[in-house]
Amino acid sequence: MERLQKVIAQAGVASRRKAEELITQGRVSVNGEVVTELGTKVTPRKDKVEVDGVPIDREEPVYFMLYKPTGVISSVKDDKGRKVVTDFIDSEQRLFPVGRLDYDTSGLLLLTNDGEFANQLMHPKYKVGKMYIAKVKGIPTRESLRQLERGIMLEDGKTAPARVKFVSGNKSQGTSIIEITIHEGKNRQVRRMFEAIGHPVLKLKREMYGFLNLKGLNSGEARELRPHEVKQLREIVEKNKCN
Structure with a gap:
């Protein structure tokens, strides 16, 4: 038997966290009965699980x-x-x-x-790195980049330490290319981090996810x-x- 939220998540309906919200909101039923307890366990191939009245299908993961x-x-x-x-x-x-x-x-x-x-x-907490290439305004000092490496205080909390590499600078255009790797996913995080050190992002591309x-x-x-x-x-x- 498996936890209900895990079964919903594996069916591709929602993430486990969102599945927990669906359960507590009374939007999930098992064998025709509404379930609101997060500890509920089901047998995926035997129990009929529905979300908002729609049966979930256990698709092959892709x-x-x-x-x-x-x-x-x-x-x-x-x-x-x-x-x-x-x-x-x-x-x-x-x-x-x-x-x-x-x-x-x-x-x-x-x-x-x-x-x-x-x-x-x-x-x-699983620290899967995401590497970005950022074209930013201005040419950051080494100390500014160290702030990113140590973590930047944003309005929604301090970022975890980042790996940062200065790739190139163009004095005539007043821009720089910076490589930065983070393992968090705060909203517009990389852009806000560079804004915090006074070098707004002009162009941003995620080059890697893990390996x-x-x-x-x-x-x-x-x-x-x-x-x-x-x-x-x-x-x-x-x-x-x-x-």
Whole structure:
């Protein structure tokens, strides 16, 4: 038997945290009876689980990597009719993005129907690194970059230490290229971190997620992750879970 929220998450309906909210809100039923207790356990292949009256289907888990273009919403739908990340992937499964990239940020984004796995990848305690290349205004001093390495106090809390590398500076244009790796996912975090040290981001691209990179993909293209890549991501999560 498995916890109800885990079964919902593995069906790709929502992350485990969101599944817990659905349960406490009385939107989940098991064998026709509404369940609101988070400790409830079910047998996935025998018990009939419904969310908002709709039976959940245990789909085969799939994992995709997308080179997200700028001007695209990291969501499965948009009430303003703008392009969303799932528009770029042809899949019968109900995919959702693992975290998000801002509308005006491009780069590597993972999508899956495995809510439990997505929740682990997004949680900062598992320390899955995300590397960005930022073009910023001005040329930061070494001390400014050290502030990013130590952690920056933002309105929603202090960021964890980041890995930062100065790539190049253009004095005539007054811009710099900085490589930064974080393992959190606060809203517009990288942009806010650079704003905090007085060097606003002009252009931002996520180059890597863990060990994955964009090699072989053009903007707007996607591919399914290979089994050994999924296995390696799981190993990173398990390793950091024990630390």
